[in-house]
Amino acid sequence: MQARPQTGSDYLASLDDGRVVIHDGLEVERVAEHPELAGLAATIAGLYDSLHEGEATEHLVPTADGGLTHPFWTVPQSRDDLRAQRDAIRVWQRMTHGWVGRTPEFMGALITSMAAHAPIFGRFEGNVLAALARDQRAVTHYAQALVNPPVDRDLPPDEVGDVFLHVVRETDAGIVIRGAKAVVTGAATAQRLLVSHFGGEVQTDAFAVAASVAVGTPGIRVYTRGTPARDDQPLARRFAEHDALVVFDDVLVPWDDVFVRDAETMLAFNGGEVGWNRRLALQAATRLEAKLEHIAGLAVRATEIMGTSERRGVQAALGEVVAFRHTVAGLRDAMIEQAVPSGDSIGPGAEAALAFSALAPDAYSRMRVTLQTILSSAFAHLPVPVDSLGTGVVAPIEPLLRGSGGADARERLEVMGELWDAVGTGFGARHELYERSYWGQPERTHLGILGLARATGSLDRWRS
Template sequence: MIRTGEEYKASIRDNREVWIDGERVKDITIHPSFKPIIDVRARIYDLAHEAATRDVMSYVDVATGERNAIGLKLPRTQQDWHDKRRAVDTVMDDIGGIVTRVGDETIGEMWSLYDGKDVLNEVDPRFAENIERHIHKALYADPFHVSANTDPKGDRSKPPQEQDPDSLLHVVKETDAGIIVRGAKYETAAAYSNQAFVKPTIANWGEAKLSDYAVGFVCDMGAPGIKHICRSGFVGRAPIEDYPLSNRFDEIDTLVIFDNVLIPWEDVLFYQHTRAATFIRSTLHRYSAFAWVQRALRMADLMIGAALFNVRQTGLEKQQAVQEKLAALAVYRETINAHLTASIATGESSPSGLLMPNQSLLYTGRVQACTQLPAMMHLARELCGGQICVTPSAASFDNPEIGKWMDKYYSINENWISDDRRKLLAFGRDLLNSDYAGHRLTFQLFAQSPPFAHLNAVYRNFDFKPALGYVKKAAGLSDRVTGLQAEPRLRKIA
């Protein structure tokens, strides 16, 4: 049954070992660095219980009669994807910001492995059974699920066996109860999640068919032997009045140490066989990319809103140069929107019978969203103007001695008084100029994989044969030209 926010908070008060800024955290749910984002995740759970949003955030399972989260539902129809999109929009509208690592964007990685059940069956039938069981556990137990991918890596010019073997997570021992793993992973939100899908980042295994580094499993983030060493947070560095996003939506990144952690056999999804590891790397984002691209769409909305309010305040909206910049932001936003919408409308059947967003459209949309984001942020900075980087803090506006000067120079007219002007400039600064803004930009450029991998995904999923067939016919090439189709073919539409 779907959980409440309080039930979620209770589930992570499990004496897990969490460190931040050299301090061992006693209760993660009330620690100032974690509390705001944990409250957001709890709010998402509670939205599924409130009358106004229950039917948007959850659905009734026909087999059990229980309500489950829309975000964790296996996608089988176009409507399922429309429902997921609406649920994410509902969350973002409710919290007044953007959060990425909250569960709906990572469960899709397990659906990708679900599509590889035939591969897993060839390796070991137990693994296919395990992935199916864990997907149903996610549906019915409603855990906060994250995904642990990135290793510390070490010297990438050498194989792991020629350096500290723990530079990449690996199996050090088999037991009757399960496998023992050691190493480390970076993962956002791991410290306050329930479980993580852990898998390797190695893309090229060479000729090796078996490797102790080829291991994937689901792990309880409060399990013995796991240590969460977190980066410093943005919360509390400055007042919330000056940094409204940094103080509310900082998603803490964690170096997760696996210090001889037991993974029960029922939680192992693949082990040793590099073919299974290669499969999951090549298909990892076939579903989860949708959630990431949707977040980019909402980022575009925030930039457009902040920029448009600023130019309207100062009477610049009617200038052609300003309108052109606003139009460029709108084009960026609608390009993302078009890819999301079209990827649902032309969805494809997956090997396990799920509905994948059209892979070529989804991945090309991701490239557009991520590669253009830095330029769009800079464009929004131009439109917001230099005052986002020079405006004094809220304390200056509140001070009775100097507040009158702030009112004088920040009030524009009866519709835009100094307090609203200050709030908008503070919001724009935190969205576009702050440490938090820089962190989010870097995060977007690597979190799903680096840009070159985004383009590789496009290359693997774009159907080149129609263009080749078209040119073969137009150029009158002979039938000796092989590996082509004479006529363009349509993708299989689910």
């Protein structure tokens, strides 16, 4: 039998690596057992188990060393490869309903793009290729540590050495890094970090660094703040990711795990030459497609339970939610159809990828407001948790909690409760911020779209 990626139990065991996680100001003893981290860890473990038994096994593809892996962890050579990757991503995303932004295939976007452009990395070309071989074999669960803390943004990154990540010295064993990275989503339950600089181009080599670092490496501390999840919050209990501040206190990174050590390569890595952002858009759109399908299905049933499903305005609002799903899916498929050569690979089309990154943030926020508008008081009419049904104090009023459309009290509370978690709780609010901030400053995206139109000659053709 061909070797497959790690199992769920392998993944959970890997979290006991001596990592230092401080959650709500208290050090976590065991991540996989912590009340606010265990749900996500179990969800990720379930994804790995699905690669050994379940629908996901049908999408596994061979690796160069004779094993099997998730398709998104391979370097695509054709549009059919991109379609296969889309289909495999979709299986996992429908298991999580798109609520987990950093599923284990996510960082395949960066590692495979780097491998497809390995010569760009000069003396570290071999490291890039070795990282792909290692991580595609395991389908390593990464978190992305790119964002600098939001301080002194009026200064070049090189002048914020008291906070921003940088190399303090080089040794025979590797580089020693110090500083912090912010908004490292899912760091507490990841296995490795892709550490890099992004935003505000560095001018000195000390701040030009990209590397793969194990979360349990001595000197790393992960600080997270809780997204409170009550027992009657079905989404938050299973899918709540925690955005982390990761502090690097003179962390030694072996030379074998270093990818970038000079400002020129750093600029190329972030400037689009590697194409990882387009690969990332393909994965993100497939994830958002699954989330919108889940929300739309719940919303339609919610209006039936309310007895408002035949109202013209309600139907129009639901149609807008469905149209958003179709637009996201259409742009994702357009990325595949517009695919072009990218290094030693084929990469998703830039126009559709940029259009998706420009559209999705505002559209998601509008969708959330639309649901709050059409469901309004139904969100507030959640007087008891589902688990209290049948108790002595609730049983007498249970008939009064029924819904329309044949829904009993349990179904009404389950459907409305899940939608409330999606759009009304701290979990739901964090997801709006997540989608809105996914691509960074909208201005940067729009400038990229205009720049691409100029570079390709599209603006000149349109003017003529």
